[in-house]
Amino acid sequence: MDLNAKIPDGPIEGKWDRHRFEMKLVNPANKRKYNIIVVGTGLAGASAAASLAELGYNVDCFCFQDSPRRAHSIAAQGGINAAKNYQNDGDSIYRLFYDTVKGGDFRAREANVYRLAQISVNIIDQCVAQGVPFAREYGGLLSNRSFGGAQVSRTFYARGQTGQQLLLGAYQALERQIGAGKVKMYARHEMLDLVVIDGVARGIITRDLVTGETRGWVGDAVVLATGGYGNVFYLSTNAKGSNVTATYRAYKRGAGFGNPCFTQIHPTCIPVSGDYQSKLTLMSESLRNDGRVWVPKQKGDTRRPEQIPEDERDYYLERRYPSFGNLVPRDVASRAAKAVCDEGRGVGPSKMAVYLDFADAVRRLGQNVVADRYGNLFEMYERITGEDPYKTPMRIFPAVHYTMGGLWVDYNLMSTVPGLHVLGEANFSDHGANRLGASALMQGLADGYFIIPYTIGNYLAQAKLPKITVEHPEVQRCLAGVRAQTTRLLGIKGRTTVDEFHRELGLVMWDYCGMGRTAEGLKIALQKIPEIRARFWSDVAVPGANEELNPWLEKAGRVADFLEFGELMCLDALERNESCGGHFREEYQTPDGEALRDDANYSYAAVWEYTGEGSAPRLNKEPLEFKNVKLATRSYA
Amino acid sequence: MSKTMTLTLQIWRQRSANTPGSMQTYKLEGVNEHMSFLEMLDVLNAKLTKDGQDPVAFDHDCREGICGSCSMVIDGRPHGPRKGTTACQLHMRTYKDGDTITIEPWRAKAFPVIKDLVVDRSSFDRIVAAGGFVSVNTGVTVDANATPIGKKNADEAMDYAACIGCGACVAACPNAAAMLFTGAKVGHLVKLPQGQVERRGRVLRMVEQMDHEGFGACTNHRECSEACPKEISFDAIELLNREYMRAQVTND
Incomplete structure (x- = not known):
């Protein structure tokens, strides 16, 4: 597997500029001769589809939701980072770059991260021009706040709905191109295979979720922006439909999968309340700006929070990390919460929760200011739990939120399959082993608005692409494969529901490949997963037929892929004998319980190659070089 | 401890846009007060699947009130009785044991029904x-x-x-x-x-x-x-x- 990242030469500050000059261009009059397939309409997909169409390319765009506006980017709450330094507090492109590489625990590619920091400033300009209603100060200028893992205020936000507003900006740009006829939009269509012809990505297979019709599509390049795979854990903050199918099927067609074990556990989610639970709800990290995290000092303390006096409370983040306090990065905050609960100091009915307390903030700022900043989040909490956070502290616990791993891409965002480009959370990304808050929106939009429009031209200008149609035998072969799987799933007629299998897989993943991992546990998971998979294929109950709207058939296909993908994650986690960022191997920790990296042996991106059914995937390595940021143990103390 | 309840559900069932639909009645036991409304429907659907019946199709995705997918009229009110709340954020503590709840799709000429509670x-x-x-x-x-x-x-x-x-x-x-x-x-x-x-x-x-x-x-x-x-x-x-x-x- 060729893992040449194609990083441009020269000093890091000039790489992107130089690359933009050196890349080949497609003549404006020729752009309309190219057809590009874009799958997914979140921040990355919608911004890419709109921008490519504006340039003149013809775009076929697909999403499984009923409207492109509903992609899961819509649910991002907190904000988007940009190195604008509007607050005059010492921010710079270099600082955002440095914070991101460090926050990712030195497992990201320097050149990509630097470019991301450079582009961050353009994103804000673009979004404001589209009419994104960011929060503003009384003087009419943009407001900023600080976010976990940063000591400057560089986060732009639109109340607690930043993802929604940024996505609506991209969606509106996309709808404008749909209206102009440059983008053909296919909603309620799910991608079920990638078509690779002569080693080049040339098309996809989709199922129309309303009629059940499967059909092939061909184009000159394929762009996947299909999001992350956090739902492999069953319970996560992801939308119910989020899945690994598009990227996993591309992996089976030859695209290397990078760092699949790098998952992010978000520290501030509403705890699990029962076994009927279908998803977990995030409470924005911005709450940690004013909320204080604590548990009782005493184990098994059953008093109500207001009955526990100040000196019997342990504000453990402030105690352990005095300079960052409650604003430590997500992986650090999550592990610290797990540690106090494991000690028996957790709170609430399950004892798997910690308090996030706003009493001080209400005293200091007044209820009005707190309501202005977090009102909608407090309401959401109240709706779900029936408790009022103005009066009693919130209960929170970590939950799976984001996946840093994804399909490996080079500097041009192209995977190991020529022609297949991967954007946003779907790629193995710029976040290394841990993503900092407010960086996902930044990356999705950087990829879609400002990187792919250039790099795809460079690819098309040089690629030799023979004309093909959907009648091509490879398209037909892929179609037949997809139809056969559908027939097989509907034919099992077993007794166990798709959700029951999914839940069972999720528990195995959470127990053995979640916040704390051990070689022993991962080996157990690697035995259990194939066993669940075998039962799935003999006993799953998929009601209904293919030729109708059938959400259970859709879900069965996604869970079938999770049942294979989970194994790949565990394998990756087992192979990486170190702790870094969101990957915490309990065998590798400092005496204070912090992650212990092994830079001598694991300073690489692990890229997995599919070698066929029943055959072990092959591990390839892209070595990571740090020429600008000095490798150091992360310290937030 | 959390309370459980037994409910009678009257749900609009319609196989496709071109077939006529009707209200069907289902009895559901063991509904926990902390469940969301959609989780209650998940439980019903698991039961229907196990009984070899066709589960109820409904649109949903984020289940945190922001994607706008969920779309059902509950007891005559879009998204149900709670003000400023989507159906996915409505929780069963709003209801009590023995309640009857009717669930229908959005009804509008410009939103044709695709199946059950799902509209275009x-x-x-x-x-x-x-x-x-x-x-x-x-x-x-x-x-x-x-x-x-x-x-x-x-x-x-x-x-x-x-x-x-x-x-x-x-x-x-x-x-x-x-x-x-x-x-x-x-x-x-x-x-x-x-x-x-x-x-x-x-x-x-x-x-x-x-x-x-x-x-x-x-x-x-x-x-x-x-x-x-x-x-x-x-x-x-x-x-x-x-x-x-x-x-x-x-x-x-």
Whole structure:
């Protein structure tokens, strides 16, 4: 597997500029001769589809939701980072770059991260021009706040709905191109295979979720922006439909999968309340700006929070990390919460929760200011739990939120399959082993608005692409494969529901490949997963037929892929004998319980190659070089 | 300890757009008060699947009240009885043991039923495609802070922009009008300097598309704003009427 990242030469500050000059261009009059397939309409997909169409390319765009506006980017709450330094507090492109590489625990590619920091400033300009209603100060200028893992205020936000507003900006740009006829939009269509012809990505297979019709599509390049795979854990903050199918099927067609074990556990989610639970709800990290995290000092303390006096409370983040306090990065905050609960100091009915307390903030700022900043989040909490956070502290616990791993891409965002480009959370990304808050929106939009429009031209200008149609035998072969799987799933007629299998897989993943991992546990998971998979294929109950709207058939296909993908994650986690960022191997920790990296042996991106059914995937390595940021143990103390 | 309850559910079942539907009755036991409304339907569907019956199709995705997928009329009210709350955020503690709950799809000519509780809302996308945007290509170089926007205008723009496009406003309206939805987008953009250049054409095209899709006209029942899970103000409709009038008498 060729893992040449194609990083441009020269000093890091000039790489992107130089690359933009050196890349080949497609003549404006020729752009309309190219057809590009874009799958997914979140921040990355919608911004890419709109921008490519504006340039003149013809775009076929697909999403499984009923409207492109509903992609899961819509649910991002907190904000988007940009190195604008509007607050005059010492921010710079270099600082955002440095914070991101460090926050990712030195497992990201320097050149990509630097470019991301450079582009961050353009994103804000673009979004404001589209009419994104960011929060503003009384003087009419943009407001900023600080976010976990940063000591400057560089986060732009639109109340607690930043993802929604940024996505609506991209969606509106996309709808404008749909209206102009440059983008053909296919909603309620799910991608079920990638078509690779002569080693080049040339098309996809989709199922129309309303009629059940499967059909092939061909184009000159394929762009996947299909999001992350956090739902492999069953319970996560992801939308119910989020899945690994598009990227996993591309992996089976030859695209290397990078760092699949790098998952992010978000520290501030509403705890699990029962076994009927279908998803977990995030409470924005911005709450940690004013909320204080604590548990009782005493184990098994059953008093109500207001009955526990100040000196019997342990504000453990402030105690352990005095300079960052409650604003430590997500992986650090999550592990610290797990540690106090494991000690028996957790709170609430399950004892798997910690308090996030706003009493001080209400005293200091007044209820009005707190309501202005977090009102909608407090309401959401109240709706779900029936408790009022103005009066009693919130209960929170970590939950799976984001996946840093994804399909490996080079500097041009192209995977190991020529022609297949991967954007946003779907790629193995710029976040290394841990993503900092407010960086996902930044990356999705950087990829879609400002990187792919250039790099795809460079690819098309040089690629030799023979004309093909959907009648091509490879398209037909892929179609037949997809139809056969559908027939097989509907034919099992077993007794166990798709959700029951999914839940069972999720528990195995959470127990053995979640916040704390051990070689022993991962080996157990690697035995259990194939066993669940075998039962799935003999006993799953998929009601209904293919030729109708059938959400259970859709879900069965996604869970079938999770049942294979989970194994790949565990394998990756087992192979990486170190702790870094969101990957915490309990065998590798400092005496204070912090992650212990092994830079001598694991300073690489692990890229997995599919070698066929029943055959072990092959591990390839892209070595990571740090020429600008000095490798150091992360310290937030 | 949490309480459980037994419920009688009356649910609209319709196999496809072209087959007639009807209300069917289901009894569901062991519903936990902390479940969300959709989790209660998950439990019903698991039971139906196990019994070899066809489960109830409904749209849902984020389950945290922001994606706008969920779309069901619960006891005659879009998204159910709780103000400012989507169906996915409604929790069963709102109900008590022995209750009967009716569940129906959005009903509007412009939202044809696809199956059971699932409807086709692509008409909303086409209204946005007609003009609900600022025509700015990627690559603009004006600094984001070059144009200050007063906090009041920015906040009002955000109030309108909060719409999640779920369609509850249409489902609640006796005329199945989409004026709250359309007005919210027009309002969002007209409050901002970036939206001024296309102000006139935008409202004309969006209203034309709205009429073309078969949505009705507003006769001031105000049910839309009452049902809106994001509590978009009825002012959006007054604003839409004003903007439409202005567009007809001006040239800019």
